Amino acid sequence: MSEPSEEQPVVVAIHLAKGRRLPMRPTDRVHAEEGAGLVGDRYHGTRHRHVSVQSASELAEATERLGAPVPFGGTRRNVTLSHGGVPTRPGTRVTVGGAVLEVVRKAAPCRILDDEIAPGAARALHDRAGTILRVLVSGDIAVGDPWVVEPRGDDEA
Template identity: 35%
Template sequence: MATLPPPGSELGKLMATLPRAGRVEWIGLRPKRAVPMHETDHAQANTGQGLVGDRYASGSGKRGVTLIQAEHLPVIAALSGHDAVSPATLRRNLVVSGIPLVALKGRRFRVGDVVLEGTDSCDPCSNMEKALGPGGYNAMRGMGGLCARIVEGGTLRVGDAVEALPQPGEDA
């Protein structure tokens, strides 16, 4: 997990301050490698594993859920020469709007009744070159989203709030 600055430090205070909660806009599951994503309005998250019906459902958990910023989709489309890009093309589980995902790296956060912990950036893979065309990999660099582990399982739903949880030493 990423190391955060001390909660009482100036940088720690800045990193803990988010303007508002976010929202789940889209949910997708990928049952196997190289098959189309299945769009759904909800998914079951299993503690320490992944999403039921997703290829990472029984994995180690560091990549139990992948998230991408909704606000980045039009930028990725423009940089790859498309009018729009479907979330399914980018192969992330959740599309989230209204909260900067980069601020959740190394933190615990709640999505509906599920608690996640941002573990690492979700960098694009070479498949994005095929999915988006030449330059697709580079179009996604820096905007691939976030990988998270499932700390407390439950059901994720489109429309759920996405909220950072206070870290030890931070004000609630």
């Protein structure tokens, strides 16, 4: 694998929660299990909602719209990338660390964020809430790992 370039996003934060509504906890590394998700996360073992990914630059835009900080873990997403957009087209494949992921759908911000972050947070995160992916190939994901979107071979990469 090639070294990450300045333009290539890298993982800057990883958060997991053991259960629904339980606090998100930061970690430096997590194992992504094929067909199951992130070991230790509340969605491990679900059918498709294995990993949620967001972009720090999109959170910065949400912070500006909200007028209050939007912390990485406050959004309840698992992986935060350094910058750029997160692919939303279903079927798009991504390599991160030793894992291969596939986009399932865009993530929708939850109204719980208005209580957890600040009133209006869900609205500020509209179209900035990230993407839901499933794990196709098991592997470890760590802070600092490059995020590599695989070419699709058609009109959209």
